Amino acid sequence: MTVSEAAVSADVDTALGDLQTHLNLIFARTRTLWRESAARIDPELQVGGYKLLAFIDRAGSASAHELAERFEMDKSVISRHVRMLEELGLLASRADARDGRLRVLTATPSACAALAELRSDHASRLRTVVAELTPDEIEAASKVFRLLAEV
Template identity: 85%
Template sequence: MITSEAATSSDVDAALGDLQTHLNLIFARTRTLWKESAARIDPELQVGGYKLLTFIDRAGTANAHELAGLFEMDKSVISRQVRMLEELGLIESRPDERDGRLRVLTATPSARSVLAELRRDHATRLRTVVAELTQDEIHAASKVFKLLSEI
């Protein structure tokens, strides 16, 4: 005989399994979206460079040391990506006024413009997908994703 507590635990386990399956699908779709977005900016832009560029744009400025820590990437990988972003005309670099050993990275006006267009497109796609949800359901989903981001 299955107790109600065991049934509830089993139901929770099934729900968590379902959540993990959907998270895996979201991660796969996100990687595809990153590839598509990077290619829209420049066919040579790699996904890693795209992620760095979007962070730099949203933050306003960043430096390679900060990026290496945030993205848990080796400094040599960051260096190559930053160099490529500079060569593609997507970021500019200047000496840090407080620490001359560091370089301050900023998105170029053309990069900011194309990223703003991509964000509008992404927002439109997201609005279409969540159109059937209520505002409360969207807030609940946001809360779940916030909690998951803290794992």
């Protein structure tokens, strides 16, 4: 390895270390945002339940089996969250039309409205944060996050 290649390698290592530090900060902020968002919907809503509810709302519906696979959670944990979401009036359950043994879960209208308000607030915050970036810079950042999500 030449001196020039070693310098480039050291620069890359430094940049990657900086990226990891900022990703850790983003993850910590995301966990805080999930807690705040769950509490805005209902003070008793747990973060896990919030994430399931948000997914169901975006997907339109889901089964407990789909949720367990998607979130890599034990079915008993999913069942507890679903039960709590139903008790809070945030989730409705009906029999699957093709297989009556399965339950189809959907967000209630009040949950959908609360989630839409949260998403609007989150989008507004994000717009403010990235206001100084060009569309090309936003696309580059998006590409980095997409690649990281595929790891």
